[in-house]
Amino acid sequence: MPTIRHLKFATALCLARPPFGRRNLALAAALAFCVPTLSVGAESGAQAVQFDIPAQDLARALVAFTAQSHVQVLYEGDLAQGLRSAPLKGAYTPERALKALLAATPVQARFTGQRTVTLERKAPAAPSGGRTAVPADPAAATLETVVVSAAVPASDPGNPRNRNYAATDATTATKTDMPIMDTPVSVLVVPRQVMQDQQAYRLQDAVKNVSGVQQRFSTGGVDRFIVRGFDSGEVQYRNGVRLAGLNIDLANVQRVEVLKGPASVLYGRAEPGGLINIVTKRPRSEPYYALEQRFGSYGYYRTQVDATGPVTSDGRLSYGFDLSYLNADSFRDFMRTDRVFLAPSLSWRPVDSTEFNLTVEYLNEDRPYDSGIPAYGNRVAKVPISRQYDQPGLRDNREHVLVDFNWSHHFNEDWKFTNGVVSSSQRTRLNELYSDSVSGSEISRYTWFGHSNTDMVTVYGNLNGKFDTWGVGHNVLLGAEYYSIETKEPGSRVYPVDTIDLFRPVFHAVDINAIGALRPNTKYVNNESWSALYFQDSLALGDKFHLLGGGRYDWATVTSGYDDPAVFKTDTLRDSHFSPRVGLTYRPAEWLSVYGQWVESFGTSNGRSVTGQPFQPQTATQYEAGVKTELFDGRFTGSVVYFNLTKDNLVTTDPNNTRFSIAVGEARSQGVEFDVAGKITDGLSLIGNYAYIETAVTKDFSGLQGKRLPYAPLHSGSVWLKYDFQEDLLKGLSLGGGVFVADRRYGDVRNSFYDPGYARLDLYAAYRHKLGPTSLTTQLNLNNVTDTEYFNMRSRTNNQPAEPLTVIGSLRLEY
Structure with missing residues (x-):
């Protein structure tokens, strides 16, 4: 089955990668991506573009060509395999540039539009008679074996039709396009x-x-x-x-x-x-539509809509729209969740060098508060995992609105400026009667009635440039950021009510109106803000070494406390800090890299003690070394990492009052992590991991030294496998499953109770059927097949049981 490569500048980096196995034919790019097949002269009126592309694998050279020319390139998956490009440097029109790149290859280019080109193999030389044999029915001869596939290379992660488990690029690490x-x-x-x-x-x-x-x-x-x-x-x-x-x-x-x-x-x-x-979807100029309905255990229903495509005929203005509606009961008593989520977005590229993006997100969620199950002795209490200790009939409501606007401009092929502002507002209505502490088998409970308002704004600007100095390549990032978040509880009613027995709970009627009439006794405010300047430079030292260095200076201010002086007054803390990072990568081979790094971090104070005492800012230092691999032309990735991380001025949940924190001095975490993801064969995909992490409190003044950090197992890991059948009879069928395991985890910093290790098994089956241009996928997931009981922990009062055996089915229509 041929795989059509689709290289487009808007995806930032779309590295064409040949698929596994033998692929035949060179056709159907236009059918796969709805590109006009009428040949158009691209040279007429075309402007020269500055190119700088070294000799390299042809697939990677085409990526660079696409990024520098903004021209789409379409070609069959294995066309570029084993070929190398000629070097190209200077000002050329896109057509002349592509001819120069392909000069030493058996590949030729055919422009099918002003910004679209198809690659194909050059026709063999004609026989000596000067005639080329032509089938009587050339269309039939070609179409007999043409199969159009929507396979997408791993280097195009934003494509909704991307079926890959591996990823070769991630912007989070450096905020640049560094692989x-x-x-x-x-x-x-x-x-x-x-x-x-x-x-x-x-x-x-x-x-x-x-x-x-x-x-x-x-x-x-x-x-x-x-x-x-x-x-x-x-x-x-x-x-x-x-x-x-x-x-x-x-x-x-x-x-x-x-x-x-x-x-x-x-x-x-x-x-x-x-x-x-989380990296969100962006509008695309290629149309895509999907409608999915999920249904499952405990009254689970979820509807999801995904649509994107061009608004204008030239594709310069495109849209995206995502919607989900969740209506679900729970294995937990009294729990029911209703959630609506909307995310419309627009992307506008008035000229090739400038792009504007706008996204609005709206979420409204209505659900009860869940305090979980308390500990009893050195384990979570042996009670049914469905049992609730919060008052039935009470529900919180959360409404969240986010607006994200950003724009970018390419001054030339080497320099780019990005600027954006993100504003977020959340309004929460609190109607809670929660578990506060446990004495023997008696659980004390409090009301929490009121409102919580959180407003956040971030403004940032980044300048990214590439240049050479004395044979050393630089990829430089200069940035500035302002961040502010304010949380206010203008007046909450926090009062004790009756206790409830851990093993024999009896819920008495609570007069909601009477509580609402009480005087608000808690007015909380927390305001954090900081301004920062940062820089980073990645130096290419020859072909094998990359040196990364950078730093950031923060000026931070935190104001927090309660307005009621009877609790404690509001205080303001100010601090500043410089955080450096240095790392070195060595690539002895294209598929292998070895690296090491040293980094420091800065955090303002976290929370307060029960006496109202603010904590000192937290700092941390880490040493890390690792090995990474990228096999099968990027379709399989792996890494092994060792790290040693020390954190000072550590705080954790106060075991005696979970609404506050305690300082524990210094803690260390060190260990080894192993991750793999991608395709092993044409049909077998894998994502897996393992971690061995030792944690301990290393400095403390209250008897905690030597204790393990809470919630962190010594051993943990998972493996998920999926097989897509390739045979004609079973084609479209996928089967898979995974095992998720974790060692013993402690529930508090005193290690006073724990949850033993567990192993959970999940299973998966799906069938994807093509209906012309539409595909219908029927899917079934069985989660926690063995009905294993384990907990996500927080404190001696609050521990959430994991979901038991759960069945989720779905129907998904894609066009």
Whole structure:
């Protein structure tokens, strides 16, 4: 089956990669991508473009040509295999440039439009008689064997038809287009296809495929994770911009990138274990439409719509639209979630060098508060995992609006400026009666009635340039950022109510109106802001060495506390810090790289003690070394990493009052991580990981020294396999499954209780049937087939049981 390569500047980097096995024929690019087949002279009126493309593999040279000329290139998958381009430097029209690149190859170019070109093999020389044999029916002779495939190279991660598990590029590590193999950091990618195969709809469903990442229970349904042993807080990143206190919907997420280790050099205040960055879908000029309906256990229903395509005939204005609606009960008592998510977007490219992007996201979620199950003795209490201790009938509501506007301009082929602003506003209505602490088998409970308002704004600017000095190539990034987030609870009613028995709960009626009439006794405010300047330079030292260096200076201000002096007054803390990073990558072969790095990070103080005492800013230092590989022309990637990470001024949840924190001095995390992803054969795809992480409190004044950090297992890992049948009889059928395992995890910093290790089995089956230009996919997932019981932990009071055996089916229509 031929695979058509589609190289387009808007995808930033689309490296054409030949598929496995033998491929025949050179046709149908126009059919696959709806490109006009009428040949158009491209030279007439074309302007010269400055090119700088060294001699290299033809596939990579075509990527550079596309990026520098903004011309689409279409060709059959194996056409460029084993060929090398001629070098090209200087000002040429796109047609002359392409002829020069192909001069020493058996390939020729045919322009089918002003900005579209098709590559094909040169016709063999005519026989001596001067005539070329032509079939009586050339159309029939060609069409007999033509099969059009929508296969997409791994280097085009934004394409909705991309079925690859591997990714060769990730912007999170350096905020530039540097390939993962050249970056001296550990960055892992969970592509859209993995999330689709696992029917993921929450962020936790995606990151379970990454080494060293564990979910931590966060009451209220907000995403929270442990990365390399350290709590990342209720913070994620969206296209490199910090967001806090959100529950991410994956409807418009193209991929999830996890950057391991301290990231302050580019992202400011970031927890040192690493950060999770979701990369959203962008409008595309190629039409694509999808409608999916999921249904499953516990009254689970989810509808999702995905549409993108051109608005104008020239494709310069394109749109995207994502929608999801979730209506689901739960294996937990009294739990029901209703969620609506919308994300319209526009992309406008008035000229080739300038692009504007606008996205609006709206989320409205209605769900009860869930305090989880308390610990009893040194384990989570042995009660049914469905049992709730919060009051039935109470529901929180969260409404979130985000506006993201950014634009970029290419001054020339080497210099680019990007500027953007992201504004986010969240309004939360709190109607909670939650578990606060446990004494014996009695659970004390409190009301929390009121409102919480969170407003966030980020403004950033980045200048990225490439140049040479004395034979050394530079890829430079200069940036500035302003970030502000303010959270206010203008008046909450926090009052004790009756206790409830852990083993024999009896719910008494609660007069909601009476509580609402009480005087607000809690007015909380938290305001964080910082300004920063940062720089980075990646130096190409010959063909094999890449030196990365950079730093960031932050000026940070934090104001937090309660307006009521009877609790404690509001204080303001100010600090500044310089965070450096240095790394070196050595590539002894195209498929192998070895790297090492040293990095420091900075964080402002986190929370307060129960007495109102603010904590000192947190800092961290990490040493890391690793090996990366990229095989089968980028369709399979792997990495092995060793790291040693130390964090100072560490704080963690106060075991005696979970609404506050305690300082524990210094902690260390060190270990080894292993990740693989991609295709092993034509039909077999894999994503897997393993982590061995030792954590410990190394300095403390309250008896915690030597204790393991909470929620972080010593051993953890997973493997997910999928086989796409290639035979005609079974073609379209996919079968797969995965195992997810973790060692013992402690539930608090005192290691007073734990959850033993577990192994969970998931299974998957799907059938994809072509209906003309439309495909219909029927899919079934069985999660936790063995009905294994384990918990995502938080404290002795709050521990969330994992979902038992769950069945999810879906129908997906794509056009």
